[in-house]
Amino acid sequence: MEPVQNLKETNSSFEVTWNGYLTVPFIKEWKKQSEIWTVSSQGKNIELDLNGIERVDSAGIQLLIFLKNLSQKNHFSIKLKNHSLPILKILDLLGLVSFFGDRVKVKKEHSNEVEFRYGTRKIN
Amino acid sequence: MDLTEVIDAYLVESEEFLRDMEAILLRTEKSSPTEDDLNAIFRAVHTIKGTAGMFGFDSTVKFTHVVENLLDRLRSHEIPFQQDLTEILLKAKDHLSYLVIEETKGKIPDSKILIGNSIIELMKPFQNPESENSLKKEIHKDNEAVRKSDESQAIVETDRTKNVNNQVDSIPGYLISFRPNRNVFSQGLDPISFIGYLKKLGTIKSLKTITDEIPTNDEFDAESCYLGFEIHFDSEEDINTIRKVFNFIENDSFLHILPPGTPIEYLADLSMQLPEEEILLGNLWKEIDILTNSSLISYFEELKSRKTGIIKNTSQSIIPNTTQETLNQVQENADLNLNLKDQNKSATIKVDSKRIDNLINRVGELVVSCANMNQLISTLEDSILQESSMHTMRLLNEVREISLKLRMVPIGDTFQKYTRTVRDLGKDLGKEINLITEGNETELDRNIVDKLGDPLTHLVRNACDHGLETTEERLRKGKPKLGTIKLNAFHEAGSVAIEITDDGNGIQKGIIWQKGIDKGLVSGPIPESEEEIFKLLFHPGFSTATKVTNVSGRGVGLDVVLKNIESLRGTITVKSTENQGSRFTIRLPLTLAIIDGFLVEVGKNHFIIPMDMVLECLHFTEENKTEANQFFPLRGNLIPYLRLGDYYPTEPSEETSRENIVIVRNGDKKAGIVVERLLGEYQTVIKPMGSVFRHVKGVSGSSILGDGNVALIIDIPSLFERTIAIENEKLYK
Numbered sequence: 001m002e003p004v005q006n007l008k009e010t011n012s013s014f015e016v017t018w019n020g021y022l023t024v025p026f027i028k029e030w031k032k033q034s035e036i037w038t039v040s041s042q043g044k045n046i047e048l049d050l051n052g053i054e055r056v057d058s059a060g061i062q063l064l065i066f067l068k069n070l071s072q073k074n075h076f077s078i079k080l081k082n083h084s085l086p087i088l089k090i091l092d093l094l095g096l097v098s099f100f101g102d103r104v105k106v107k108k109e110h111s112n113e114v115e116f117r118y119g120t121r122k123i124n
Numbered sequence: 125m126d127l128t129e130v131i132d133a134y135l136v137e138s139e140e141f142l143r144d145m146e147a148i149l150l151r152t153e154k155s156s157p158t159e160d161d162l163n164a165i166f167r168a169v170h171t172i173k174g175t176a177g178m179f180g181f182d183s184t185v186k187f188t189h190v191v192e193n194l195l196d197r198l199r200s201h202e203i204p205f206q207q208d209l210t211e212i213l214l215k216a217k218d219h220l221s222y223l224v225i226e227e228t229k230g231k232i233p234d235s236k237i238l239i240g241n242s243i244i245e246l247m248k249p250f251q252n253p254e255s256e257n258s259l260k261k262e263i264h265k266d267n268e269a270v271r272k273s274d275e276s277q278a279i280v281e282t283d284r285t286k287n288v289n290n291q292v293d294s295i296p297g298y299l300i301s302f303r304p305n306r307n308v309f310s311q312g313l314d315p316i317s318f319i320g321y322l323k324k325l326g327t328i329k330s331l332k333t334i335t336d337e338i339p340t341n342d343e344f345d346a347e348s349c350y351l352g353f354e355i356h357f358d359s360e361e362d363i364n365t366i367r368k369v370f371n372f373i374e375n376d377s378f379l380h381i382l383p384p385g386t387p388i389e390y391l392a393d394l395s396m397q398l399p400e401e402e403i404l405l406g407n408l409w410k411e412i413d414i415l416t417n418s419s420l421i422s423y424f425e426e427l428k429s430r431k432t433g434i435i436k437n438t439s440q441s442i443i444p445n446t447t448q449e450t451l452n453q454v455q456e457n458a459d460l461n462l463n464l465k466d467q468n469k470s471a472t473i474k475v476d477s478k479r480i481d482n483l484i485n486r487v488g489e490l491v492v493s494c495a496n497m498n499q500l501i502s503t504l505e506d507s508i509l510q511e512s513s514m515h516t517m518r519l520l521n522e523v524r525e526i527s528l529k530l531r532m533v534p535i536g537d538t539f540q541k542y543t544r545t546v547r548d549l550g551k552d553l554g555k556e557i558n559l560i561t562e563g564n565e566t567e568l569d570r571n572i573v574d575k576l577g578d579p580l581t582h583l584v585r586n587a588c589d590h591g592l593e594t595t596e597e598r599l600r601k602g603k604p605k606l607g608t609i610k611l612n613a614f615h616e617a618g619s620v621a622i623e624i625t626d627d628g629n630g631i632q633k634g635i636i637w638q639k640g641i642d643k644g645l646v647s648g649p650i651p652e653s654e655e656e657i658f659k660l661l662f663h664p665g666f667s668t669a670t671k672v673t674n675v676s677g678r679g680v681g682l683d684v685v686l687k688n689i690e691s692l693r694g695t696i697t698v699k700s701t702e703n704q705g706s707r708f709t710i711r712l713p714l715t716l717a718i719i720d721g722f723l724v725e726v727g728k729n730h731f732i733i734p735m736d737m738v739l740e741c742l743h744f745t746e747e748n749k750t751e752a753n754q755f756f757p758l759r760g761n762l763i764p765y766l767r768l769g770d771y772y773p774t775e776p777s778e779e780t781s782r783e784n785i786v787i788v789r790n791g792d793k794k795a796g797i798v799v800e801r802l803l804g805e806y807q808t809v810i811k812p813m814g815s816v817f818r819h820v821k822g823v824s825g826s827s828i829l830g831d832g833n834v835a836l837i838i839d840i841p842s843l844f845e846r847t848i849a850i851e852n853e854k855l856y857k
Contacts, residue, residue, distance in 0.1 A: 024309055027346035057314040058304075062351055065335045066344050073340045093320055094333045094353075118330040118412075 013045040019052030022060030022087075030063070043076050051082035061090050068100055088114050095119020131228050133474060134175050138224045141168035143540065145217050150543050152210050162205075165213070166195040172224065177393050180380060181227040182367075183237065184220070190244045191216050194251055203250055212246045214544075219243055293422055294385045297329055298366060299414050300355040301398060303378040306348045313373050319353060321369050326359025330412035334400065354405075356412040388419050392426040402427050477570065480530050487520075487527045491807050492828065494520050524807075533573055535613045535622070536564025541577075542584050546609060549588040556595055556606045557588060563613035568620050572692055572712055576622075579685040583624045583708050584609065586682070591626035591706055601703065603627070616711070619694075619736070625707040631700040633657045639666070658698040662686040693824060695790075695841050711790075711841070713824070721827075723803035723835065724786065727774030730835035732808055732827060733797065737788045737840050744785040744798050756785060756796045763787065765796030766847050771822065772836070790841050797838075810837060821846045 006017040020026065048067075053060075064080070071078040080102045083091070088106065091097050092114040097104060099119070106114060145168045148161045157165075173188035191213070197203050219240050226232055300322075304315040322328060334352030338344065359366060363383045370379050380394055391409065395402040406423050409415045415423055494517055501513045539561040550557040568576075592598075592607035599605060610625040633650065640646040640660040651657065660666055664683040689696050693713050700706035713734075721732035744756070755762035765785060785796040810825035817823070824839035 024346050031344075031346060058316045058349060058351060059309050059314075059346060061316065062338060062349070063346070065333075065351075066338050066340070069335065069338060069340050090316060093316065093328070093331070095331045096333055099333075099335075118328075119332075 013047060015047045015049070017049040017052060020054060022053050022056040022063070024057075024059045027059055027063050043074075045077040045079070046071070047079045047081060049082050050080055050084055050087050053084045053087050056086045056090050061094065061096070064100070065096070085110050085113060092116055092119075131179065134179065135225065135228060136474065137175070138172045139221075141172055142217055142221050142224070143537065144168060146214065146544055147540055149210050149214050149217065150547060152205070153207075153547075156205055159199075162195065162199045166192065166199050169195055169220075172220065174390075174393055176224070176227070177390060178397055179228075181223075182363075183232040183240070184223045184227050187216075187220060187223055187240050187244070190247060190251070191220070194247050197250065209250065212243065212250075215243050216247070293388050293419065295382060295388070295391070295414050295419075296356075297384050297414070298326075298355075298357040298359060298363070299382040299386070299391075299394075299409070300353070300357055300366070301378070301380040301394060302355065302370070303334075303352040303399070304349045304373060305377045306350070308349050308373060308377065309347050315349060315351065315353070315373065315377075318370055318373055319355065322355070322357060322366070325361050325366060325369065326357055329356040329358050331355045332408050332412050334408075336400065352400075354408055354412055354414075356414050388415070388422045389426045391415070391423050392430055395427070396430075475530075477531070480527075484527050484531065487524050488810075491520060491524055495807060521807075529567070531570050532567035533570050534565050535568050535573060535620075536561070536566075538573055538577065538580065539564055539611050539613070542580070542611060545581065545584055546588060549585060553589060554594065555588065555592055557592060558606050558608050560608060560610045561612070562610065566613040566615060566620060568613075568712070572620075575688065575692055576710075576712075579688040579710070580611075580622070580624070582682070582685050583710075584611070587624055587626040587628070587706070587708075590629070592628035619711045619713050622710045622712070623707055624710075625705060627705040629706075630702040630704055631658065631661070631698070631706055632702060633700075636660055654699070655697075658700070661698065662696075693839065693842070695845075713839075713841075721806045721808045721837065722786065723806040723829075724768070724784075724797075724799040725801040725803055726769045726772065726799050729772065729774040730803070730829060730833055731768060731772070731799070732806060732835050732837045733786060733788060734837070734840065735805060737790060739787040739789050739794065741784055741786050741802055744783040744796075758787065758794075758796075761794075763794050763796050765798055766843075767798040768838075769798075769800070771843070771846075788840055790844060793844070795844060808835070808837070 006019075008015040008017075018026075046067075067078050080087075080100055083102075083104055085107075088104065088110065091100070091104070095118045097116060097120045145165050148157065148165055151157070152161065169188050169192045173185055173192055176184035176188065194209075194213075198205055198209070219236075222236065223232060223240070226236070302315070302319070304313075308315060319328075319331070332354045334354065335350070337350040337352065339350070357366070363381055367374070367379075367381055370377070373379075378397075380397070382390060382394065391406075391414075392402070395405045398405060400408070403424075406415065406420055406427075409423070410417075410420050494513075498513050498517055501509050504510075542561075543559055546557050546559040549555075587609045592609070593601070593603075595605055598607065608627045610623070612623040612625070614621055633654065636657050637646065637650045637660070640657075640663075643663075643666070645660060645663055645666075646656075662682045662685070664681070666681055666683070686696060689710055689712070695711045697709045697711075698706065699709070720735035722735050722738045724731050724733060742758075754765055756765045757763075783798050783800055784802050785798050786802070787794060787796050789795075806829075808827040808829075810827065822839055822843040823836050824842075825837045827835050827837060829835050
């Protein structure tokens with residue numbers, strides 16, 4: 001089994017890469033080996049590369065929301081990048097793009113699969 | 125929160141509303157309904173709809189919605205009231221009674237939904253002015269069409285019409301509030317996939333994910349679902365189809381779907397059930413374009429008026445963006461509503477009957493211990509102490525009276541029910557029947573009233589079916605066309621009497637007796653006393669009905685009535701004159717926790733005779749005694765008597781004293797009870813007999829006296845019954 005999480009530490013940030021299925025088993029595994037609690041105490045920022053995510057469900061999106069909330073509470077930043085199509089689709093469906101506030105790149109061949117008709121406007 | 129309690133309250137409240145609604149509708153058969161009547165029915169249906177909506181009882185909501193629309197049109201004089209409507213609305217009320225009760229237990233079967241649909245179909249001509257011309261056509265629509273008609277479609281349609289008329293106060297599309305259960309993941313369900321599927325049925329206009337429940341510490345659990353969704357959904361499909369999307373997950377989750385055109389006020393209902401704050405939800409619904417700027421204000425006003433309706437002191441600051449003027453208006457309306465309610469009914473609170481029983485029990489014990497204290501104080505020669513204890517006693521008596529009344533309900537509400545029974549039976553049987561009720565204000569213990577329903581229904585049905593003649597027969601006999609059944613209740617000597625009288629055929633004693641002989645129950649010539657004849661009526665399986673009608677004659681007879689009444693320690697008597705009518709009289713004891721008793725002593729034992737039954741006390745002298753026939757001469761009359769010591773053998777007391785006789789009455793009968801000593805009036809708490817002694821006759825309970833002794837409370841009616849039975853046995857031997 002591929003490692004679910006790759007961690008690269010720099011001076012000011014962690015670069016994390018996630019692969020595979022972002023579902024309950026992943027999250028359980030993640031919770032066991034997560035460095036997030038130390039990260040949050042160190043005030044380091046996290047960049048989360050989601051390019052390798054093949055599937056995501058409610059539990060997975062919930063984890064992302066959890067991380068975002070946690071970062072706001074503990075004053076570090078979390079940035080999602082390289083969203084894979086499954087991630088984009090779910091952010092689109094749930095109107096969560098503005099919630100995360102990250103730049104979203106949609107590949108040309110995927111442009112028909114997402115609409116972003118709501119949830120892109122930042123509401124304070 | 126324990127939902128069962130809330131649902132119970134909903135059931136009780138709905139029952140009250142529906143009963144009132146029925147009473148009003150029955151009145152409208154005789155005269156047109158007043159404004160107040162229409163408002164009251166509307167309010168009843170509206171309230172039931174609101175509460176049912178809160179619990180997600182959708183069948184009830186759907187049905188009430190249509191009825192409510194019709195009533196609203198009547199109320200606002202869009203359509204005139206017609207006699208046809210009484211029948212339709214009564215049907216609707218019946219169906220509603222069914223829905224309210226059954227939906228709390230589970231899903232309503234399709235057959236019943238079809239019945240509801242057919243009633244809705246009947247209402248259709250009154251719903252829409254354009255279709256009024258096609259009234260006849262609609263009513264005679266064949267059943268097939270009724271079956272095919274989709275009720276929910278009807279609702280969506282009416283909703284849409286309403287929506288057009290009233291843009292401001294309704295929602296533009298479906299509002300789906302979805303809160304999956306915490307444990308859905310462990311069941312392998314993914315809430316988002318259900319939402320994704322919605323896209324096949326229409327367009328998700330907007331969606332807001334609620335993330336407030338997600339913890340922000342290591343309590344975060346991979347397997348718990350913390351998400352919630354508010355969805356603005358646009359679709360041509362009806363609500364049922366949309367609901368089906370959530371079929372697998374619905375049971376485990378909070379799911380509430382409001383169709384387009386739902387008035388804003390229901391958002392207020394919805395917001396009270398959702399975990400989020402009402403104001404937050406309002407803003408959230410505005411974000412997903414369910415509410416506009418102006419309807420958001422309506423929503424807040426609605427919230428405000430609810431809050432002022434419930435707790436008038438809620439601070440006004442909860443409502444942002446509203447001018448003081450509108451707030452005042454809302455406040456005024458709320459006050460007005462409260463006043464209206466006050467006029468109709470004095471404020472009531474619902475209390476669990478167990479609590480009241482508990483209170484009465486305690487008050488009872490207080491009365492006893494106070495009486496004991498009083499007795500002790502009276503032996504001290506301290507006038508100040510005595511005065512103060514008298515004062516306490518007086519106050520305590522008042523408290524006792526008040527607490528006893530807590531459980532008393534007027535019988536009028538029960539009587540009211542029979543107006544409908546008699547009306548429907550009259551129609552079925554082709555008889556014209558008038559029901560008169562008297563003594564509606566007579567109060568009875570709630571527990572007794574509840575158990576009285578069945579026997580009374582049986583007797584009323586009997587009176588309609590067997591008692592009254594058909595119209596032709598009445599005319600032939602020279603009686604008025606309209607048969608009369610009278611229900612009367614009154615207090616009588618410590619018990620409540622309920623009479624069911626009819627002016628019909630009367631009971632033909634000859635036929636009854638013959639039937640008794642045929643069945644081998646009795647033999648010999650017709651006895652002098654009617655009582656003996658009528659007793660046969662209460663024999664199991666005894667029926668003189670020559671034909672089985674819809675109403676009676678199926679062999680479930682008066683024996684069941686007798687059994688029910690006896691279980692309440694009551695009695696039932698019959699009086700009847702041929703061709704003039706019959707009267708059934710039920711006498712029930714006031715089996716309350718505390719009674720005024722008359723304390724007597726036999727040997728070393730104490731007994732209590734209910735004070736209300738005591739007429740007088742006399743010396744019982746040797747001259748009066750006759751062994752052969754136990755009768756006591758009282759001012760020219762002979763009164764049967766029994767010696768309490770014979771029935772409850774006791775240790776003889778040390779000093780022999782002369783005997784006394786207590787004359788008691790039960791109904792219209794008098795009798796004497798011979799005792800040794802009279803100890804006077806005594807207030808006492810009835811301690812019910814344990815279940816082991818349930819079948820013991822002659823004793824209705826026991827009581828602990830101030831000095832710690834036990835006294836048995838004599839149940840006069842059953843004591844006499846027992847005596848008669850023993851005497852009869854002797855006679856036949």
